[in-house]
Structures are given as structure tokens and as C-alpha cells.
Amino acid sequence: MKKQSSDRNNNPFPEFSQDLNLPENIDRRTFLIRNAVIGAAAAMTGTVWTSAARAQQAAKEAAAKSPLPPLDSTSMSQDLDVVKRSKGPVMTVLDEFYKVGPGPSSSHTIGPMRITYDFYQRCTKLPADQLKQATGLKVHLFGSLSATGKGHGTERAALAGLLGKEPATVDPLFLDEMKEKPNQSYPLKLGDKTFNLSLADIIYDTPNGEFPHPNTMTCKLMGGDKSVYELEYYSPGGGFYEWKGYTPPKKGQPKYPYETMKELRQHAEKNKLSIAQVIMANELAVSGKTEDQINAFLDKIAAAMLATVKAGLAVKEGVLPGPIKLHSKAAEVWKRAQDDKYEADRAVALLSACALAASEENARGHLVITAPTGGSAGVMPAIVYGLTQTKRALSQEKVRQGLLAGAAIGYLCKHNATLSGAEGGCQSEIGVASAMSAAFIASAMDASPLVVENAAESALEHHLGMTCDPVAGYVQVPCIERCAFGAVKAWTAYMIATNEIASRHRVDLDTTIKTLADTGKDMSTKYKETSEAGLAANLVLC
Secondary structure, three states, X not given: OOOOOOHHHHOOOOOOOOOOOOOOOOOHHHHHHHHHHHHHHHHHHOOOOOHHHHHHHXXXXXHXXXXXXXXXXXXXXXXXXXHHOOOOOOOOOHHHHOOEEEOOOHHHHHHHHHHHHHHHHHHHOOOHHHHHOXXXXXXEEOOHHHHHHHHHOHHHHHHHHHOOOOOOOOOHHHHHHHHHOOOOOEEEEEOOEEEEEOHHXXXXXXXXXXXXXXXXXXXXXXXXXXXXXXXXXXXXXXXXXXXXXXOOOOOXXXXXXXXXXXHHHHHHHHOXXXXXXXXXXXXXXXXXXXXXXXXXXXHHHHHHHHHHHHHHHHOOOOEOOOOOOOEOOHHHHHHHHOOOOOHHHHHHHXXXXXXXXXXXXXHOOOEXXXXXXXXXXXXXXXXXXXXXXXXXXXXXXXXXXXXXXXXXXXXXXXXXXXXXXXXXXXXXXXXXXXXXXXXXXXXXXXXXXXXXXHHHHHHHXXXXXXXXXXXXXXXXXXXXXXXXXXXXXXXXXXXXXXXXXXXXXXXXXXXXXXXXXXHHHHOOHHHEOOOOOOHHXXXXXX
């Protein structure tokens, strides 16, 4: 077959003239393809468009398209600290990242509870004359918080925070009581006044609109029908929060500043350090804590992760809360896996059971650990269990290494993309959790910095494009099983990374994180924690 000439700008339609007078903002190839389509339409309809008319229509469409903002809630306010912190070196520290709190969502449960607790504390410090006007408190939820907050128990978490409850120490039974007695009132004392609050004071406001962040909420101290004091807050994922006019606290400067995985790995290789050692050095410099304090925190997080797995496995039978009527199955999967004939099959099933167990605890609204979010809280705990409660029995020091390396990957994803399902879809939650867990395994096994990167990259790459479509707004279907798949993919990514020739790994982590960010921005809003599409739209509950 004769090869087509490569001149004339590689025109795939040489029958069209190359001398078309196109507007500057019109791509030639796109214009020619459109011509072919219009030509076919003309043949069928008998309507003929001149070349000038075609060019004019193309220019009109381009002009109409370009000024419009993206139909996507990820076009966030540039004033948000979460946006500003994407510029400059990573400054996140461990106790900001790994958080203990009630499920089922870091952005919709832990974040709102931290927000309303913060607002409650602010109200206690208001001048007496201002407090004298107070008659109650109200919380308005917007965007994704309004769209799927019911399924996440956002109203219970928000009310608990107003009542002075903190995520890390709240009794999950207190939240369960709210669910069982939705009309109950709770007394709150502010200054010399005591008034009652109930779930009716948490208002599901506008789900659609232009908000500074997809997870926006406003807290108000009311004096009759008017607001005496109010503040707008944002819950960007991972249990983080900020407010309008937020100024981040002063921190030290990292010893090894980095914005990308390339820079992080260069620090490690140049100084003959592991990824975990670089992160520890930065943690010491930025947080001002001692190494003993940091290790104590890491040990606490690891113990909490194991506790969530064990708690989930202890539930032999039961139906998870909500309209889906989903039966818990972690304990049954664990039990049946013991009888698997082949050890490799058994290992995969047991790892999956651990992830299911922790994720079911999240669905129950019990305490979990953001790694990086509540929705993905089953992934890393399964890895910790698999590495410590089996024949491997890795030491506490190895677990610390894994948590530090995993945090590094989470930091980078937060810094250069997002951890929020409302911003980036489930790829930002399960995908990041799987990448963190792959880095955890590699680091705990003393792999080189390049292998750590390759393992994390593979795990993240193979979650790209994953939508967030919780059925009925509950973090159950497909979320619970996704944690199991995320854990298994993390192990698969590590196995490939440790057995391949590391230098031949084709895709770097920075490229994949950028793709994560780009995909999240391009993804339709209805696929980002709104329950408007996907399984949420197609699975019929009856």
C-alpha cells in the first residue's frame, strides 16, 4: 500500500484545500473532521454549507465555548489554603494527615465534626453581650455535603461537634443514639444561657451552585431569625478543614524541601537515606516534635488500624445501617478463606477480609483512621494486619517506616491533586490509599526509593478514572469492596515493582499524580460524590 505523503501539514483529508482561511482559535484538523461530518449531513439533507459559513460557525462555537467556566465544582476559590499550599514545598505533618474519627467519611463526617467543634469553641469565647442575644445554633450544608450528607451521617457529626464532641474521642454509640432517636434534643450551655439543639438545626441547603469548595458549610450563632455570629468553612478531604480568611499556623521549614516525588527521591538518593528517613527528618523540622513523640504517634495510629480490623472481624453477622440493607461479610470471608486449598488464594482472601472488616466499621460510623480518607479507611489497615499479624510479623520499627513512606505519597497527592471524592472521584480516595499502601509495603520491606516510587505509581495508575458513586449516598456500595480491591492492588503493585528492573519502569509517580488531578477536573460532577450517576443511579433499592 502506498504511503501517503507527509507534507501539507499531515492533512488526513488531502482533498480539502490547504488554503482555507481559518480563524486563529480553530484547529485545522478539527475543522477538517467537522467538514467531513457536515458534508455527509449535507448529502443526506440537501442543505449545503459554504466553506466561509463553516469557518464562521466553527469560530462561533469556539467563542461561545472558551469563556465559559468548566461545568465542574473543582474550580475552587484561589483564596483557599488547600489551593495555596499546592505551591511551594510540602508542609503537611503526620498528625494532620492520619486522623482518628468516626466513619463513614473524612470529608463528610470527620471534617464537619471538627468544623462544628471549632465553631463551638469560638462561640464560648465571644463577648458576653453577644452571647446574651443567642437563641440557638444552625449549620447549613452546601454542595456535596448537602447532596450526600444524609448517607454519610453529616448531620449527626455536625450536631455532635456543636455539642462539644471531638472526632478522636467521641463515643460512636452517642452517634448511633442520634440515628435511633432523630427527634431528640440536646442541651447546650453558652455563657449564661442554655438552649436545646437537635438534628433539625443541621440544614441540608443548596447541593448545586458555585461554592468556594464542593464541601462548603456555614455555621451560625442565631439571635432569633438573625445571625449574631457566623463563619463559612470548607472540608477538603482527609479530615482537613479551613474557614473563610483562614491563616495557617506557623511551622518550621522542612530539612529536605520537596514538591514532587522526583525531588523527594533525589534527597533520599543523594543523602543515602530511605524515603521514610527523609520524611522523619522533615517531620522533626516542620512540627518541632521529638523523634520519640513522632514514633509514639505512629504506634498509636498502627494500633488503631489493627483495632478497626479486629473489631470488624468480630462482627459475625449483621446488616449495615441505611436503606441498602447490606449484610456485613468480612467475618464470613475470613472464616471461609481458612479452608482455601492453596496458600496464595487464602492470602488474597484473608487480606480482602481485613479490608472489608475495617471498611464495614467505617460504614457503621465507628472509629477509623484517615489513610487518607474515611471512605478508603479499609486499605492500609489491611496491609498493616497482613504484615504484622501473620508469619511475617514485621517489627514496630518496620511499621513506622511504612507509615512514613505511605504518608509521603499521600502528601504528594494532596499537594498536587486532591484526596477528596467530591473533587476528584474515588480515584482520589481508594487510588491514593492503594498507592500509599504499596509504598508502605515497599518501605517496610527495605526497598530502594525508586522501588517505593514505582510501587506507589502502579497502584495509583490503575485506579485512574474511578468515579465516586455511593449508592443512596452511603459509603457501602461500591465503597466497602473497593477497599479490598485497593489493598490487593497495593500488594500487586509492590510485587511487580520489586520483581521488575526498577530503572525500566516507564511511568513516574509525578506524571500519574498530575493525571489524577487532570482526570478529576475533567470528570463530570455527577460522578464525584453526588450520587447522581453510576451505580448510585442504576442500582434499584427495593
